[in-house]
Amino acid sequence: MPSLEDDPFPSTPGKFKIDHRNHHPMNRHFHRCFSSTSTLFLWALFLIALTASYLSFQSFVDSGSRYLTASWGGIQWEKQLRNSAxxxxxxxxxxxxxxxxxxxxxxxSLALKKRGDGVVGLDNFNSYYDPSLKKARKSLLxxxxxxVVEGDLNDVVLLQKLFDVVVFTHVMHLAAQAGVRYAMENPNSYVRSNIAGLVNLLEVCKSANPQPAVVWASSSSVYGxxxxxxxxxxxxxxxxASLYAATKKAGEEITHTYNHIxxxxxxxxxxxxxxxxxxRPDMAYFSFTRNILQGKPITVYRGKNRVDLARDFTYIDDIVKGCLGSLDTSGKSTGxxxxxxxxxxxxxxxxxNTSPVTVPTLVSILEKHLKVKAKKKVVEMPGNGDVPFTHANISSARSQLGYKPTTDLQTGLKKFVKWYLSYYGYNHGKPVN
Ligand SMILES: O=C(O)[C@H]1O[C@H](OP(=O)(O)OP(=O)(O)OC[C@H]2O[C@@H](n3ccc(=O)[nH]c3=O)[C@H](O)[C@@H]2O)[C@H](O)[C@@H](O)[C@H]1O
Structure with a gap:
């Protein structure tokens, strides 16, 4: 049986020449030490090899399962991307x-496509509100x-892939964690989408060649x-006044940095x-409509000193014109x-819209269009991120984008109610009490 001393592999190859004929006690001692060192070394090598093979096996399993479960990738997928773009x-x-x-x-997306632009969508279909509504919008698109690619802004590999396959002239960045009051329940989702996701997207945009021009959704809430x-x-x-607003404000600073550098x-x-x-079903006009039709009470917030809250409610078609005007006048990225x-x-x-309307007026317009009286519960505005009023000065957008809102709240809500009833029916699947 070979002893450890017969090990033919020196620990440091070529450094020591083992002389088996040398029987000096010092040399024997040295030889024993040396042998145990080389044994240790072999064990270490063995452990490293074992760890390395375990890790590569894990990554094989990970990438294999990603390949099997990923909702993107492949020749057919790339073809769909190119056609859509x-x-x-x-x-x-x-x-x-x-x-x-x-x-x-x-x-x-629909407005861009209608006038001949190429459009690729990206959405993570999260469950902040009913994902079936998002799926229905996807079918419409x-x-x-x-x-529409199903994926997240924080998936940098996917973002990079999109830019590898398509040369985008513009990015219309609308993905975000929305909602002012929900930020108290789930603050991290705002950081993930509105900060980390934004930075990921800008990183990919800045490295793209050519760089696209970026138009993105900030918010009136930054006025706080x-x-x-x-x-x-x-x-x-x-x-x-809310973490939502703070992340949108941060977005304005972050985008400035990418513009500057x-x-x-x-x-x-x-x-x-x-x-x-x-x-969006989480917004007041939408949830009020649902509750009014279902005979459920609605909570109407009121400001300090019994002052009604007011919003500069803006109709979607006007916003779309502002978005397209922004894309068309964005000018080129230079890097x-x-x-x-x-x-x-x-x-x-x-x-x-430049004409704020109070929340009670919003409710009475809905009552008129729905032909149902609301069960109102008026409560003092809780300190949850809300602001008492908003009112836009739009002279910059008017002069530089040709932005000119044309839909008042009466008209816009009429169109909303018509859509709502055609989409959900009168009772939203539930009987009126
Ligand atoms: O401009 C924005 O940047 C933001 O607009 C929107 O926020 P808000 O203006 O707060 O809209 P929304 O929730 O419809 O509440 C409207 C009014 O109803 C009041 N309100 C609300 C709920 C309720 O139960 N009762 C109530 O009185 C409430 O106090 C408020 O006075 C977007 O959601 C947000 O994502 C962001 O884009």
């Missing part, structure tokens, strides 16, 4: 719309030749506790309480491959 005529835009299965995303009305873009925005063309749009058909070549446009616009 193809503009007619070729001089038109090729736009990546994030949040395409969302309320504003769906309307903007698909019927109009718009391909500002009391000067109407709100102008130059007014202070350093007093956010990498030459990305950036346009931020401060939307003012957008409403309309295919809207390529992550290097800035010159100054690029950095713009921020209010997209509002």
């Amino acid at each position: 193809l503009p007619h005529p070729p001089s038109s835009l090729s736009v990546l719309v994030t949040g395409a299965a969302g309320f504003v995303g769906t309307h903007v 698909s019927n109009h030749g718009i391909f 506790l500002n009391e000067k009305v109407p709100f102008s873009e130059s007014d202070r925005t350093d007093q956010p 990498y030459g990305l063309s950036i346009t931020g749009l401060r939307f003012f309480t957008v409403y309309g058909p295919w809207g 390529s491959g992550g290097k800035k070549k010159g100054a690029a446009p950095y713009r921020i616009f209010n997209l509002g």
Whole structure:
């Protein structure tokens, strides 16, 4: 049986020459030490090899399962992407719309496609509100030749792949964690989508060659506790009242950095309480409609000193015109491959209606269109991120984007109610009490 001393492999190859004929006690001692060191070394090698093979097996399993479960990738998928992104005529835009299965995303995607631009959608179909509504919007888009990729902004590999397959001239970034009051329940979802997701997207945009121009959704909520009305873009925005508002404000600063360092063309749009058909079920006009029809009470918040809350409610078709106007006037990004070549446009616009309406008036318009009386429960506005009023000054958007809202709340809600009843029916699947 060979002893450990017979091990033919020195621990440091070529450093020691083992002389088996040398029987000096010192040498024997040295030899024993040396042998145990080499044994240790062998064991270490063995353990490293074992760990390495375990890790590579794990990554094989991970990538294998990703390949099996991923909802994207493959030749057919790339073909769908390219077809969807193809503009007619070729001089038109090729736009990546994030949040395409969302309320504003769906309307903007349809409007772009209708005028001949190429559109690829991206949406993670999260369950913040009923994902079946998002799936229905996706079907609508698909019927109009718009391909919506199911994926998240935080999946950088996917984002990179989209830009590898398609040369996007523009990005319309609408994906976000929305909702002012929900930020108290799930603060991290705002950081994930509105901060981390935004940075991921900008990283990919800045490295793209050519870089796209970016238009993205900020929010009227950045004005926070500002009391000067109407709100102008130059007014202070350093007093956010909610984490949602704070993440949108942070987005404005983050996009400024990417404009400054990498030459990305950036346009931020401060939307003012957008409403309309295919809207968001979490918003007041939508949930009020549902509750009124189901005979359930609605909670109407009221400000300090019994002052009614008011919003500059803005109809979706007007917002879409503002978005398209922004894309068309965005100007080019100047960088390529992550290097800035010159100054690029950095713009921020209010997209509002310029005529605030109180929440009780909103309710009475809904009652009229629904022909049902609401069971109102009026309570003092809880300190949960809400602001008492919003009112947009839109002179910048008017002069630079040709933005001109034309739909008042009466008319817009009539269209919303018509859509709501055709989509859900009168009772939203439940009997009226
Ligand atoms: O402009 C924006 O940037 C934001 O607009 C929207 O926020 P808000 O203006 O707060 O809209 P929304 O929730 O419809 O509440 C409307 C009014 O009804 C009141 N309200 C609300 C709920 C309720 O149960 N009762 C009530 O009185 C409430 O107090 C408020 O006065 C978007 O959701 C947000 O994502 C963001 O885009």
